[in-house]
Amino acid sequence: xxxxxxxxxxxxxxxxxxxxxxxxxxxxxxxxxxxxxxxxxxxxxxxxxxxxxxxxxxxxxxxxxxxxxxxxxxxxxxxxxxxxxxxxxxxxxxxxxxxxxxxxxxxxxxxxxxxxxxxxxxxxxxxxxxxxxxxxxxxxxxxxxxxxxxxxxxxxxxxxxxxxxxxxxxxxxxxxxxxxxxxxxxxxxxxxxxxxxxxxxxxxxxxxxxxxxxxxxxxxxxxxxxxxxxxxxxxxxxxxxxxxxxxxxxxxxxxxxxxxxxxxxxxxxxxxxxxxxxxxxxxxxxxxxxxxxxxxxxxxxxxxxxxxxxxxxxxxxxxxxxxxxxxxxxxxxxxxxxxxxxxxxxxxxxxxxxxxxxxxxxxxxxxxxxxxxxxxxxxxxxxxxxxxxxxxxxxxxxxxxxxxxxxxxxxxxxxxxxxxxxxxxxxxxxxxxxxxxxxxxxxxxxxxxxxxxxxxxxxxxxxxxxxxxxxxxxxxxxxxxxxxxxxxxxxxxxxxxxxxxxxxxxxxxxxxxxxx
Amino acid sequence: xxxxxxxxxxxxxxxxxxxxxxxxxxxxxxxxxxxxxxxxxxxxxxxxxxxxxxxxxxxxxxxxxxxxxxxxxxxxxxxxxxxxxxxxxxxxxxxxxxxxxxxxxxxxxxxxxxxxxxxxxxxxxxxxxxxxxxxxxxxxxxxxxxxxxxxxxxxxxxxxxxxxxxxxxxxxxxxxxxxxxxxxxxxxxxxxxxxxxxxxxxxxxxxxxxxxxxxxxxxxxxxxxxxxxxxxxxxxxxxxxxxxxxxxxxxxxxxxxxxxxxxxxxxxxxxxxxxxxxxxxxx
Numbered sequence: 001x002x003x004x005x006x007x008x009x010x011x012x013x014x015x016x017x018x019x020x021x022x023x024x025x026x027x028x029x030x031x032x033x034x035x036x037x038x039x040x041x042x043x044x045x046x047x048x049x050x051x052x053x054x055x056x057x058x059x060x061x062x063x064x065x066x067x068x069x070x071x072x073x074x075x076x077x078x079x080x081x082x083x084x085x086x087x088x089x090x091x092x093x094x095x096x097x098x099x100x101x102x103x104x105x106x107x108x109x110x111x112x113x114x115x116x117x118x119x120x121x122x123x124x125x126x127x128x129x130x131x132x133x134x135x136x137x138x139x140x141x142x143x144x145x146x147x148x149x150x151x152x153x154x155x156x157x158x159x160x161x162x163x164x165x166x167x168x169x170x171x172x173x174x175x176x177x178x179x180x181x182x183x184x185x186x187x188x189x190x191x192x193x194x195x196x197x198x199x200x201x202x203x204x205x206x207x208x209x210x211x212x213x214x215x216x217x218x219x220x221x222x223x224x225x226x227x228x229x230x231x232x233x234x235x236x237x238x239x240x241x242x243x244x245x246x247x248x249x250x251x252x253x254x255x256x257x258x259x260x261x262x263x264x265x266x267x268x269x270x271x272x273x274x275x276x277x278x279x280x281x282x283x284x285x286x287x288x289x290x291x292x293x294x295x296x297x298x299x300x301x302x303x304x305x306x307x308x309x310x311x312x313x314x315x316x317x318x319x320x321x322x323x324x325x326x327x328x329x330x331x332x333x334x335x336x337x338x339x340x341x342x343x344x345x346x347x348x349x350x351x352x353x354x355x356x357x358x359x360x361x362x363x364x365x366x367x368x369x370x371x372x373x374x375x376x377x378x379x380x381x382x383x384x385x386x387x388x389x390x391x392x393x394x395x396x397x398x399x400x401x402x403x404x405x406x407x408x409x410x411x412x413x414x415x416x417x418x419x420x421x422x423x424x425x426x427x428x429x430x431x432x433x434x435x436x437x438x439x440x441x442x443x444x445x446x447x448x449x450x451x452x453x454x455x456x457x458x459x460x461x462x463x464x465x466x467x468x469x470x471x472x473x474x475x476x477x478x479x480x481x482x483x484x485x486x487x488x489x490x491x492x493x494x495x496x497x498x499x500x501x502x503x504x505x506x507x508x509x510x511x512x513x514x515x516x
Numbered sequence: 517x518x519x520x521x522x523x524x525x526x527x528x529x530x531x532x533x534x535x536x537x538x539x540x541x542x543x544x545x546x547x548x549x550x551x552x553x554x555x556x557x558x559x560x561x562x563x564x565x566x567x568x569x570x571x572x573x574x575x576x577x578x579x580x581x582x583x584x585x586x587x588x589x590x591x592x593x594x595x596x597x598x599x600x601x602x603x604x605x606x607x608x609x610x611x612x613x614x615x616x617x618x619x620x621x622x623x624x625x626x627x628x629x630x631x632x633x634x635x636x637x638x639x640x641x642x643x644x645x646x647x648x649x650x651x652x653x654x655x656x657x658x659x660x661x662x663x664x665x666x667x668x669x670x671x672x673x674x675x676x677x678x679x680x681x682x683x684x685x686x687x688x689x690x691x692x693x694x695x696x697x698x699x700x701x702x703x704x705x706x707x708x709x710x711x712x713x714x715x716x717x718x719x720x721x722x723x724x725x726x727x728x729x730x731x732x733x734x735x736x737x738x739x740x741x742x743x744x745x746x747x748x749x750x751x752x753x754x755x756x757x758x759x760x761x762x763x764x765x766x767x768x769x770x771x772x773x774x775x776x777x778x779x780x781x782x783x784x785x786x787x788x789x790x791x792x793x794x795x796x797x798x799x
Contacts, residue, residue, distance in 0.1 A: 321687065342687065349680040352699055359698055360681065363690035407684070414688050 005170050010062035012045045020045045020226045030200040034213040037223035039429040043206045047172040052079050085166045090173035094159040098147040105143040111165035130161040153184035170202045181456035182500035208429035211253035222246045252434035265297035268338045273327030276313045287313045289475045302465030303454040310474040311454050315422045341411035345423035347403035351395040358391035364413035380409040401432030420452040458497045470494045524782045530774035541587035548581035561754040571756040583760045589739040594720040597657050605662035609669025630663045643731045676703040706783035713776030717769030
């Protein structure tokens with residue numbers, strides 16, 4: 001059993017530009033170390049460099065030692081004896097790294113090193129026990145499935161089983177939970193911590209979200225701009241005198257303290273028994289069952305649910321992008337139609353990659369006289385806190401957070417009363433996410449914008465919402481003011497969501513981690 | 517900084533050769549050694565010599581002078597037809613993609629029908645009805661030549677219109693014209709230009725075939741196609757009458773095809789660069 005995976009002065013260079021410089025650290029067996037940093041900080045490169053899996057145009061320098069053996073000197077063939085056997089990996093998108101034509105059983109057999117006829121039957125017991133170990137039961141039918149037949153949470157569990165198959169000494173986990181919803185995230189984190197402790201594996205856990213690992217990690221390493229800027233035991237990460245970058249990451253996870261909005265304002269948008277069925281047949285499950293809900297001026301409505309729960313369909317109906325199959329959306333007060341705008345999830349796809357941002361933004365003001373359009377654009381940029389010169393860039397030259405701000409600025413050009421944010425922050429790292437949410441709240445306060453914030457992430461919902469609406473399998477199952485919701489939610493799914501907020505407590509009690 | 521896409525397309529061998537050919541044919545009245553129609557039966561069917569660089573034809577006319585003058589006609593008809601099909605095809609393709617619905621369906625069926633019939637058969641039919649001539653020639657080929665362009669434009673435009681960023685533009689109030697100008701046309705332009713270059717080569721050959729069959733350009737006017745058919749009976753005795761116009765057609769269509777490929781390649785290459793910068797900023 002190996003004791004230590006160490007890297008000394010590890011740099012990753014692209015041409016002359018260092019993307020990761022002189023990183024130094026060690027992972028010991030039986031500990032879980034979180035590497036935390038924002039998107040683009042170089043944290044993923046660290047794992048790729050250790051595994052010798054850097055893209056061709058990048059070059060690693062420095063030493064990587066597995067129990068004193070220089071991994072960086074091994075050739076590809078020798079590394080194959082390390083990769084997946086002594087050190088294995090977990091990825092953010094398990095379905096993308098698995099072979100879509102291979103069953104879970106085949107993946108596990110491959111990881112177990114069981115090739116050839118007859119080996120399958122011989123190792124069947126091992127396959128099934130691995131699956132049960134990661135909570136996939138009944139194991140037998142699941143083993144016969146292909147990756148695309150599994151849900152996101154199941155696929156992540158299956159990948160953990162594959163990673164554990166060869167009984168590795170170390171696991172490098174690259175954001176394995178960031179694409180999961182709050183409940184699944186909590187489950188997978190607990191599972192990973194439990195397995196790590198049972199088997200005494202050393203885990204390097206890459207994430208941008210300090211909150212998710214605060215009670216499962218033993219140590220935290222903070223990476224910023226390609227450098228390790230801070231490291232300490234997890235318990236000390238919240239103390240005030242840490243590095244500025246650490247503070248930034250920590251503050252992005254703290255809950256907000258703000259007064260709830262009184263609900264006496266006028267009603268801007270109202271769904272009355274609105275439903276949506278995409279299939280032509282009247283039978284079959286509807287994307288959205290009849291839903292009634294109203295949104296008032298200055299209100300922040302948080303809409304939460306898993307993917308496929310109908311929350312995005314509801315958003316598109318509210319925004320008028322689609323017409324309800326039955327019922328209606330009343331989008332006016334008096335005779336004036338309510339101006340509704342929607343901000344999409346993926347920042348890079350909401351701007352034309354070939355156009356500079358100014359041209360894309362001018363879609364909203366091109367009917368106005370030139371000078372007026374220029375002035376409005378300048379004002380919108382100021383409102384979202386971006387410098388004007390960003391307008392001359394192309395989307396590919398902006399960060400995800402900047403683009404999401406630009407999308408908000410473009411929406412502001414139309415002078416909206418309601419802004420619907422459909423998972424608008426889920427593609428961003430936790431710091432950028434928090435900045436966007438703060439911006440939205442600020443716009444609510446300064447120009448009286450009403451917000452519908454749709455998210456699978458309960459932390460986001462808790463941070464911004466006055467009221468919470470929970471969607472589950474196409475149905476609105478709960479709708480209450482935030483505090484009432486947190487205290488008195490009745491539906492089982494709501495309770496699960498609230499419990500997931502305290503992943504932390506649950507994971508630590510399950511893991512019995514002393515520092516927590 | 518890499519050279520711009522336009523310069524990468526224009527500063528290439530096929531582009532230079534094409535420009536040279538065009539310049540020479542335009543300058544034909546001044547640079548050709550003889551009057552292309554001057555007959556001298558004493559000098560008929562000669563091979564290349566110092567006096568007649570590419571020899572003479574059955575009526576003793578200088579082949580080089582005839583190739584240069586014939587090029588004016590061949591190239592201009594092909595160019596006009598290409599531009600015509602480009603305009604009509606782009607307009608119809610855009611309307612079809614923007615309007616959608618039944619109009620789109622009808623458009624597609626007509627398009628299928630015209631694509632299924634060989635172009636030369638339709639051209640023959642129209643010429644049979646209207647009689648040969650410059651105008652009929654352009655019309656007969658132009659009637660069907662727009663269909664591949666229209667198809668391409670329609671599918672590219674439909675693809676552009678279904679993107680998230682177009683939905684986003686629409687939702688903040690962009691007019692149809694705005695979307696067309698900024699999101700659709702720039703997206704469609706590259707592939708359509710590349711295709712137009714390839715189409716030009718094909719149309720040049722098609723128009724040449726019509727003249728070769730004797731239903732294109734009429735004497736005394738001549739183009740490369742009609743020169744081929746004039747020279748054919750004497751192919752054995754004097755192959756130069758065939759080789760010269762044949763080589764001209766080949767060279768032009770070969771160069772435009774290379775140019776078309778180059779346009780595709782350069783534009784495709786640019787897209788690749790774009791995705792790379794994007795991936796980098798993602799981290």
